[in-house]
Amino acid sequence: MPHATRVEIAHLVASPVHRLEGRPADGPRDEPGEPPSRTSVRVRAHLGIVGDRYFGQRAHRTAAVTVMAVESVERVARELGVDAGLDPVDTRRNVLLRGVDADRLRGMRFSLDSGDGPVEFQGHRPANPCAWMDVMLAPGAFRALRGRGGVRCEPLGDGILTVGPAVLRTERPLDDGDGDGARLF
Template sequence: MRVEVTALLAASRHAYEGRPADGPRPDPEPPLRHAVRVRAGHGIVGDRYAGRPAHARAAVTLLAAESLDHLRAVLGDAVDATPAAMRRNVVLRGAPVDALAAPGRGGTGALFALDSGDGPVRFRAHRAAAPCRWMDTEIGDGAWAALRGRGGVRCEPLDDGVLRLGSAELTILEPAAAVPPDAGHGPSGGMSPPSAATT
């Protein structure tokens, strides 16, 4: 399906740490990018989650642009409902982002590929990316509640590649399922090596 990559973010540090009352940590450089480089099993080059073993299955986060539209509809156009405030790596319009997440305990997220012109990059979706309480401070009161079920998804990159702003092709290779496919073949669900996959 054709989708639009509306925002890309690679932030070298965590902004939302500690108490919201103390305010976010400033980014040393602008986090929004025109293009990002993805590394298999690593994440987005230059991002705070890249290469961290604890975040291997959550190294890249996706958000639906429609979630930002929903925030503005609920809270008003004056709120700071921006990709930078949300801190998600990839924002897509026209994609069923939240449906990619693994449903409940024991389920598996979708296997999908995103191609923005430099070749397909595969990802395995894992758990939903729940919004944090910082949303009420940084976007507007009520944002946390409005984003429940709309916070996006945490993903594991399976290929090296480049993502760019603009039109892209999203291919669902395996839909999210309540029971992992090919159970017993490891966390990747018995997939072929990254270099062997095609869309």
């Protein structure tokens, strides 16, 4: 893939349980065991992230890994006037990137390399936000995240992703076309 962009893998999330089931008014389920935030994750082709609730789930084969831009959550915090900021991990997206508009990965083949070799993905449909975002992030976050909730992806290769600097390779450029590498948020 010819187009390389330096990004940061800001957060990795793998949770063995579904916390956000039922009605948001009832609150999230408890999460037993270790917290979902990880420093590294193992990705398996066509299965997902080892230890995540969607790993190997047939219904989620093309949506086993979700990728989102941290900047989307930061923008929502500004729009909603949340001075303390919002924790991107609370979106429960698996891979939270800084430095690229992850929503542009929809329909695109791409790879992420955080130092242990590239891990390839196919971006599919949007990872639309749900009403739980009003509970997990802030009132109004559900609507504010529409169109910027990230993308659901199918892993095409095995590998390790680690929090920190990474290289995103794509089939086509992700910038606004003026050649300065600007990301549109």
